[in-house]
Amino acid sequence: MFKFQNCVIGYQSVLFSIDELSLVSGNVYALFGANGTGKSTFLHKLALGGFQKKTVAFDEQEWEQYTVKERTKLLTFIDNKFQGQHFLTTKEYLALGRFPYTGYFGGLSLNDEQIINQYSEELCLEHLFESSTATLSDGERQRASIAKALIQETPVLLFDEPTSFLDYPTKRNVMQMIQSIAKKHNKIVVIASHDIELCSEFSDHFMLIDPIKKKLLLTDNKTSLQEIVSVINPT
Amino acid sequence: MKGRVYVLLIGLLLVFFLIALGFPHGNDSWFAYWFSSANDHIVQYKLLTVFRIPELLMAIISGTALAVCGLLLQTFLNNPLAGPSILGLTSGSNLLVACALMGGSFFSIELSSFSITFSAALGAFIFGLIIVLVAMRIKSTVSLLLIGLMLGTFVSAVTSLLITQADATSVKRFSLWAFGTLKQVNMEQLPFVLIVFAIGIVAAFLLAKPLNAFVLGEQNAALLGVSIPRFRWQLLLVVSLLTGLITAFCGPIAFVGLIVPNCVKLFAKTANHKHLVVMTALSGALFMLLCVIIVRILEPYIVLPINTLTSLLGAPVVLVLLLKKVRYV
Numbered sequence: 001m002f003k004f005q006n007c008v009i010g011y012q013s014v015l016f017s018i019d020e021l022s023l024v025s026g027n028v029y030a031l032f033g034a035n036g037t038g039k040s041t042f043l044h045k046l047a048l049g050g051f052q053k054k055t056v057a058f059d060e061q062e063w064e065q066y067t068v069k070e071r072t073k074l075l076t077f078i079d080n081k082f083q084g085q086h087f088l089t090t091k092e093y094l095a096l097g098r099f100p101y102t103g104y105f106g107g108l109s110l111n112d113e114q115i116i117n118q119y120s121e122e123l124c125l126e127h128l129f130e131s132s133t134a135t136l137s138d139g140e141r142q143r144a145s146i147a148k149a150l151i152q153e154t155p156v157l158l159f160d161e162p163t164s165f166l167d168y169p170t171k172r173n174v175m176q177m178i179q180s181i182a183k184k185h186n187k188i189v190v191i192a193s194h195d196i197e198l199c200s201e202f203s204d205h206f207m208l209i210d211p212i213k214k215k216l217l218l219t220d221n222k223t224s225l226q227e228i229v230s231v232i233n234p235t
Numbered sequence: 236m237k238g239r240v241y242v243l244l245i246g247l248l249l250v251f252f253l254i255a256l257g258f259p260h261g262n263d264s265w266f267a268y269w270f271s272s273a274n275d276h277i278v279q280y281k282l283l284t285v286f287r288i289p290e291l292l293m294a295i296i297s298g299t300a301l302a303v304c305g306l307l308l309q310t311f312l313n314n315p316l317a318g319p320s321i322l323g324l325t326s327g328s329n330l331l332v333a334c335a336l337m338g339g340s341f342f343s344i345e346l347s348s349f350s351i352t353f354s355a356a357l358g359a360f361i362f363g364l365i366i367v368l369v370a371m372r373i374k375s376t377v378s379l380l381l382i383g384l385m386l387g388t389f390v391s392a393v394t395s396l397l398i399t400q401a402d403a404t405s406v407k408r409f410s411l412w413a414f415g416t417l418k419q420v421n422m423e424q425l426p427f428v429l430i431v432f433a434i435g436i437v438a439a440f441l442l443a444k445p446l447n448a449f450v451l452g453e454q455n456a457a458l459l460g461v462s463i464p465r466f467r468w469q470l471l472l473v474v475s476l477l478t479g480l481i482t483a484f485c486g487p488i489a490f491v492g493l494i495v496p497n498c499v500k501l502f503a504k505t506a507n508h509k510h511l512v513v514m515t516a517l518s519g520a521l522f523m524l525l526c527v528i529i530v531r532i533l534e535p536y537i538v539l540p541i542n543t544l545t546s547l548l549g550a551p552v553v554l555v556l557l558l559k560k561v562r563y564v
Contacts, residue, residue: 047458048457048458068457068460068462069460071460072458072459072460076458077458079454079455081452082451082452085450085451085506086500087501087503087504087505087506088450088506089504089506092505092506093451096447096448096451096459099444099447099448099459099460100459100460102444104441105443105444105509106443106444106447106509132504
């Protein structure tokens with residue numbers, strides 16, 4: 001469980017602050033906010049650290065006290081910037097999910113191989129193992145990056161715009177997949193997105209960035225679209 | 236699959252080594268050392284140990300070292316056009332060796348091979364640092380190459396300035412060195428070269444795991460737990476040690492670090508650096524042996540310095556890569 005208390009997001013200036021917030025396993029949290037209100041900054045800080053002391057805690061321990069290595073076993077950040085590398089095969093890409101667990105030379109143990117196969121099977125990626133990540137379709141690549149995150153076996157998954165570049169049916173597929181993963185594997189999932197309509201359908205809670213009060217508000221998924229929009233884009 | 240590639244590479248390496256070793260000199264027969272008459276034997280033996288073996292070993296060492304440096308830089312900078320010579324690391328070595336040679340003759344100090352290697356490695360390190368600092372700000376592939384070019388131009392200006400001030404012997408020594416040759420190393424220097432080379436290559440192999448994460452870019456490597464600042468220093472040290480070593484003993488050899496890793500990646504179809512480092516090392520050695528053989532074949536007609544040959548082969552490859560991989564640029 002992630003706990004935030006009087007936490008301030010922003011580098012030089014304050015983008016927004018969180019008075020009190022708990023993120024609980026098995027839930028999907030959608031993070032909505034206008035451009036430049038600090039969505040990506042928030043996710044990056046969660047992934048790479050950099051909060052003020054004693055404002056963020058994970059499982060009763062202060063987040064900033066975890067080492068980088070420990071954090072890679074707790075949290076994965078999935079961005080949509082990966083466009084594939086010509087000589088990187090999908091299998092090798094998925095295997096990078098085991099990176100924090102492998103030894104000095106990065107060799108995969110039998111257990112690592114089993115984990116890779118298990119999640120690849122779950123997301124139907126086995127037939128793509130030998131193909132180059134550059135030739136995957138955008139949907140397949142997004143599926144592969146979700147699988148890589150699962151292979152990393154972290155209790156927290158952060159998604160930055162998981163549905164961009166995808167067509168409508170694939171978008172719905174990906175969101176459905178993310179939701180079912182959160183339930184089945186009991187993960188904390190945070191999705192930052194501009195696709196409010198779609199994300200709200202598949203999330204349990206909304207986190208709204210209010211740009212006037214500079215606060216993060218947590219609401220349940222009964223909140224209507226109009227209300228969301230009026231909070232994040234006040235005119 | 237990968238096993239077959241290794242067998243092929245090692246087999247070719249052996250064949251090329253034997254061809255280069257036995258290639259007839261002048262009117263001699265193939266493998267003249269073993270088939271020479273008794274009174275000719277001493278001359279032939281000298282030919283083998285003084286010229287052939289050091290040259291071939293240096294070909295293998297320099298090809299391996301430069302190709303591996305190229306691979307490390309390409310993955311680290313996420314730039315298929317990176318390489319020790321094109322980014323100006325070789326120029327850095329060039330500059331400091333020129334300073335050392337001319338300064339040495341000015342103060343009339345005899346320079347040991349260790350001090351030349353050290354100054355060459357230091358030069359590569361300083362210029363590598365400049366490139367890394369620039370690369371942190373500029374992500375464009377071509378801009379980085381332009382900066383490497385500028386460093387090279389700057390160095391050639393400074394060295395010509397130094398040459399006008401220096402005395403005749405050091406100018407001669409420097410010009411000979413700057414041609415790039417594999418023949419300047421003798422049997423006494425070989426152990427030193429081999430030891431430094433072995434340290435560099437083993438260190439490069441130890442960087443394979445973080446390099447695998449770097450295939451996904453710097454930020455993703457950090458997210459997978461690679462300490463970026465530490466890795467940056469390690470990589471820079473390895474690359475400048477190897478580049479400095481080769482530049483100190485063979486002079487500037489261009490483009491090997493650029494061509495070989497790109498060809499390997501084209502055929503290997505893997506991003507696992509445990510394999511890529513080894514394949515690149517073998518292919519680099521293969522490439523330089525091939526260059527030596529080409530030089531031998533052309534010897535009756537023209538004398539081709541090794542640096543000229545690698546540039547002749549390398550420049551078109553850069554052009555092809557630039558045209559093909561527009562996406563990265």
